[in-house]
Amino acid sequence: MTTAKRDTYTPETLLTVAVRVFNERGYDGTSMEHLSQAAGISKSSIYHHVSGKEELLRRAVTRAIDALFAVLQEPGAVEGRAIERTEYVTRRTVEVLMAELPYVTLLLRVRGNTATERWAMERRREFDQRAADLLKAAAADGELRADVDIRLATRLLFGMVNSLVEWYRPHAGDGQEEALVAETVVRLAFDGLRTDPGPAHR
């Protein structure tokens, strides 16, 4: 039910509400009426801020996409050996995913029914390609196991990273938990869970 709440929203704060509703109901399943109810303001008040739900989707996925692509510009992603850059981008992608959890969740769930969704999927594929290129470069340096298909490994690695949107829920908020999760992803993917069978350990 729409309450008489006064419209104190900005496009930014309205976005927070919209992303929550999109993630709960799915973008397709969300109407302007649902957004109006969740925000507690009238539909015409929402139209005062944005042109409609597709603009809210575009703003939300843009936030996620910009945060992910920004990682690829950071010094750790462009300087040093390919294996180090690969580990860096993996770690930072996990951190961005946790910092922007609702926005990345929405990005990973878009299905391509509208122009904005198709654009978002295209940008996602571009990011995945950039990540795959890093793994290929590390493999070419002889730093990745030769008995593993790199394309398949890239999918599994980012399948693991992206699975966080299904089960990760922030607790402390002091950044320690986030750092532990990111470090565990990198250790699992690159060094594996098994005890190092080197001579120092057995």
Place this chain on the structure above:
Amino acid sequence: MTTAKRDTYTPETLLTVAVRVFNERGYDGTSMEHLSQAAGISKSSIYHHVSGKEELLRRAVTRAIDALFAVLQEPGAVEGRAIERTEYVTRRTVEVLMAELPYVTLLLRVRGNTATERWAMERRREFDQRAADLLKAAAADGELRADVDIRLATRLLFGMVNSLVEWYRPHAGDGQEEALVAETVVRLAFDGLRTDPGPAHR
């Protein structure tokens, strides 16, 4: 639109259609009308086979759950060292997921709005717990890295395994592809992607 197709379904073949529609529209978003349209038979013909859509859901997730739990009874899952049993269950879980792709996809997407969905989620948690116990036993044997949180590692491992429902699509059907994917998951998770840094390799 409902066509005049003669009802030649059995509960089994009807299930195949229903699972496809559930995965496309979501279980909540699927009505008996949608099922009737997809099967090309009347709603009353469907009611001749099953009591309703919840029975179809129950049959579908039961198939996935039974296949997953059967893995835990296989000799490779109960005999030998914990690390070997853990790798075995990981490999077989990937194989079951690919062999029963639409059924496991549905199982992984249920959200708990009905008694059947809540039961399915409970059984999933039980399976995850059994898998976590295996990893704990391997860690207790000193076979898993001590610097990794086992609960977190279990979530990441099965996050990677379960991600297959998002991107894996079968091609050849000769079983070779399935074996490669299962082996890559195990190698990535337990040995890591990095070249073995042992003295023989550097």
